[in-house]
Amino acid sequence: MIRWWAQPSGFPVFIPYLYPLFILLLPLETPVWLLLIIGFFTGLTVDVFNSTAGMHAFACVLIAYLRTNVLNALLPKHLSEYGNQIPGIKNMGWVPFLTYSGFLILIHHVAFFTVEMWSFHNIGYLLLKIVASAFTSMLLIVCYLLLFTRQTALRN
Amino acid sequence: MRNFILFIRRFSNFLLFAVLEIVCIILIARTNTLQGSDVLSSANTVVGLISEKRDNIAYYFRLRDMNDSLLKENARLQTLFALSHKSYDTLKDSLVSQSYTSRDSTHIIQYANYIFRTARVIKNSVTATNNFITLGRGSEQGVRKNMAVISGNGAVGRVLYVSNNFSVALSLLNVKQKVSAQLKDGTIGSVMWPEGNPDVMIMEDISQQIKVNIGDSVFTTSYSFFPQDILIGTVIKKKIVKKNNLQFLYVKPATNFRNLQYVYIVENTKMEERLKLEDSTLTNTKK
Secondary structure (H helix, E strand, O other), X not given: OHHHHHOOOOOOOOOOOOOHXXXXXXXOOOOHHHHHHHHHHHHHHHHHHHOOOOHHHHHHHHHHHHHHHHHHHHOOOOHXXXXXXXXXXXXXXXXXXXXXXXXXXXXXXXXXXXXXHOOOOOHHHHHHHHHHHHHHHHHHHHHHHHHHOOOHHHHO | OHHHHHHHHHOHHHHHHHHHHHHHHHHHHHHHOOOOOOOOOOOOHHHHHHHHHHHHHHHHHOHHHHHHHHHHHHHHHHHHHHHOOOOOEEEEOOEEEEEEEEEEOOEEEEEEEEEXXXXXXXXXXXXXXXXXEEEOOOHHXXXXXXXXXXXXXXXXXXXXXXXXXXEEEEEOOOOOOOEEEEEOOXXXXXXXXXXXXXOOEEEEEEEOOOOOOOOOEEEEOOOOOOOOOOXXXXXXXXXXXXXXXXXXXXXXXXOOHHHOOEEEEEEEOOHHHHHHHHHHHHHHHHO
């Protein structure tokens, strides 16, 4: 099963992207205009290395814009009350954070792969690629969270 | 006026968002014409330098594979050399010039004159919808746009962007462009990539009268920017499309795009003249 999954010829190509996490983990009270500009330049940097001018930047600006709305919908207090905290499982909890990141990653992948393919000829393949990539990205994000979240319980 | 300023203040974020997205769309549209600028590609000097540094580290670990492929290619060239006593003119280390002639009873027609330059692959991908290969040679070493890129095993792609010391080639694994191809009996068709698996390309619309066997080779033609008779791949499967009763061939590329290390950039010195003539023919018939 794992071998079949990992072989590029066995399963439609899936490409996880972990870099949107940078935009997702910016401090909660970052103003929207700054988010948009950071998102744009993050995307552009990735684009330059992949020769895909503008495609990553397009998807990044989209999720940077939607980020505030999603966070407002998921968090109980207004964003400006959180001060300098960053979104994470400690101040949001597992389920809200995974909903937040999962939703935005899915939107990022939908935007990116649609723009990359630029046709709905084989829409089944496109959907499978989006779902497989988003799933793998989420797995990697969970790994990242498990590795880089401070375990306060262990320190005491 | 006051209302206008209020409107801008209220929707400033949305306006910024819209402007940035439009910038992105313009960037995408410019590159999608296949003739876009090379500022934002990996032929860019800074990105090229970083890729080259990274490749220098990875390079060491692939020496063994490269030895094998060079040996294989040497053997192939030796047999070619033994078969036909053509003269190879070595101008410079790694620069080989070879003229392409076709003997037609009494006349000798020379329609192409090729210069081969070696180049290191410093960045490569097989997973995207349009895959690009960054090469460590640029305009200062004589690389120009639209030159063909081949490897020891077969066809690879076409140079798209060139900077001073780097160039980016569009590999055959792309959905933008078909490549003119012929079977060994001379049937002309075109090979394209249906995206996804880097081991399968397709050749459509071959009429049923033409006998194709599994394992037949598919070559490039002189119609395209590639030199003639460069191997593209071998037929691995064929089926007949019910809709129009034509054959549909699956082709396995001869080049292993996953571990490309060295390629040849092929310059055709007579291409410019040919393209000029063909273009003028096109514009004249339009009038």
